[in-house]
Amino acid sequence: MSRPAGNPPYAAELGAAKKAVALAARLCQTVQREIVQSDIQSKADKTPVTVADYGSQVLVSLVLNKEITSGSFSMVAEEDSEDLRKDGAEEILERITDLVNKTLAEDGSYNISLSKEAILSAIDTGKSEGGPSGRHWVLDPIDGTKGFVRGGQYAIALALLDEGRVVLGVLGCPNLPFTSTSNLSGSSSGDQTGALFSAAIGCGAEVQSLDGSPPQKISVCTIDNPANASFFESYEGAHTMRDFTGSVAEKLGVQAPPVRIDSQAKYGALARGDGAIYWRFPHEGYRETIWDHAAGSIVVTEAGGVVKDASGNDLDFSKGRFLDRDTGIIATNKQLMPSVLKSVQEAIKEKKLASSPL
Numbered sequence: 001m002s003r004p005a006g007n008p009p010y011a012a013e014l015g016a017a018k019k020a021v022a023l024a025a026r027l028c029q030t031v032q033r034e035i036v037q038s039d040i041q042s043k044a045d046k047t048p049v050t051v052a053d054y055g056s057q058v059l060v061s062l063v064l065n066k067e068i069t070s071g072s073f074s075m076v077a078e079e080d081s082e083d084l085r086k087d088g089a090e091e092i093l094e095r096i097t098d099l100v101n102k103t104l105a106e107d108g109s110y111n112i113s114l115s116k117e118a119i120l121s122a123i124d125t126g127k128s129e130g131g132p133s134g135r136h137w138v139l140d141p142i143d144g145t146k147g148f149v150r151g152g153q154y155a156i157a158l159a160l161l162d163e164g165r166v167v168l169g170v171l172g173c174p175n176l177p178f179t180s181t182s183n184l185s186g187s188s189s190g191d192q193t194g195a196l197f198s199a200a201i202g203c204g205a206e207v208q209s210l211d212g213s214p215p216q217k218i219s220v221c222t223i224d225n226p227a228n229a230s231f232f233e234s235y236e237g238a239h240t241m242r243d244f245t246g247s248v249a250e251k252l253g254v255q256a257p258p259v260r261i262d263s264q265a266k267y268g269a270l271a272r273g274d275g276a277i278y279w280r281f282p283h284e285g286y287r288e289t290i291w292d293h294a295a296g297s298i299v300v301t302e303a304g305g306v307v308k309d310a311s312g313n314d315l316d317f318s319k320g321r322f323l324d325r326d327t328g329i330i331a332t333n334k335q336l337m338p339s340v341l342k343s344v345q346e347a348i349k350e351k352k353l354a355s356s357p358l
């Protein structure tokens with residue numbers, strides 16, 4: 001697809017993605033401010049989903065379709081409308097429809113109001129299987145729903161896959177301090193909150209406020225001694241094996257305690273140098289989805305970082321809705337990756353030895 005001379009690659013798609021994520025963030029902030037129990041549902045896999053997860057997916061689908069009119073539309077997204085079509089879901093569907101139409105009316109970009117059927121169809125535009133050929137949007141409408149429900153960190157994570165490769169990513173992090181996560185403890189430093197991270201292949205990574213301040217280039221930290229490194233990991237103990245990551249940190253000689261926050265906001269914080277390492281080792285059998293890592297990984301790599309699985313391989317987003325990767329994911333700078341991988345692989349060997357029958 002030819003593009004006007006001088007335009008960086010995927011400029012139109014990046015602009016559309018930022019607009020989509022920023023609008024979805026507005027709906028999520030409204031819901032998080034006044035969330036009530038009836039806004040929260042539990043899915044068949046026992047994970048939570050809220051009216052905001054659904055509303056965010058509708059708005060992202062709508063904006064992308066409005067802003068990108070060439071080519072076919074394909075999106076791999078976390079949510080689907082199955083539970084909303086069941087008896088008893090009328091009220092939550094009504095709430096989602098109201099939220100979406102109110103957000104659209106306040107924004108004013110599109111003179112449109114969606115019916116409930118249009119809401120359900122927009123959610124179901126995310127059913128693509130993705131894969132190694134063609135272009136596919138990849139969306140986690142709220143990454144870190146548990147954090148969202150708890151009033152903590154969450155992210156709207158949108159990426160574009162082109163011929164199996166992640167070529168752009170946008171992370172909307174409404175609760176992340178705009179400057180640095182050093183004051184995550186919520187100490188009122190008067191810090192502006194809300195950060196929009198974005199990256200396109202070969203163009204670096206940027207951060208701006210959610211209301212569209214001029215973007216600033218970001219880069220990962222340059223720490224090369226693990227003793228001076230801090231690391232990010234999941235807030236949820238169930239999402240990563242803390243005894244394992246604790247043993248890796250010890251092997252590395254990391255002194256600082258882990259900074260535990262929900263969602264891909266950790267990739268954004270790492271990309272701007274707030275910490276040196278992000279790793280994640282879910283329990284055996286957990287299958288990582290591509291929407292949980294596509295946007296975050298390109299923000300880090302375009303900020304000069306590296307993202308690998310525990311075997312030191314790049315993450316492979318071309319295999320459908322799930323990531324084809326070995327145990328665990330590590331994101332850090334180029335200086336630290338070799339020693340982190342070495343410690344992880346030693347710890348895996350010890351864990352296998354410890355758990356294998358003598």
Ligand SMILES: Nc1ncnc2c1ncn2[C@@H]1O[C@H](COP(=O)(O)O)[C@@H](O)[C@H]1OP(=O)(O)O
Nearest residue numbers: 142143144145146234235236238239262263282
């Ligand atoms: N049991 C689980 N183990 C690991 N990750 C999970 C699990 N259940 C859900 N997730 C998803 O993985 C991510 C966990 O990352 P983190 O703990 O860093 O927030 C979340 O995005 C969550 O997706 P979601 O919240 O979009 O449903």
Ligand SMILES: [Mg+2]
Nearest residue numbers: 047048078145
């Ligand atoms: Mg979920």
Ligand SMILES: [Mg+2]
Nearest residue numbers: 140143144292
């Ligand atoms: Mg997720």
Ligand SMILES: [Mg+2]
Nearest residue numbers: 078140142143
């Ligand atoms: Mg999600």
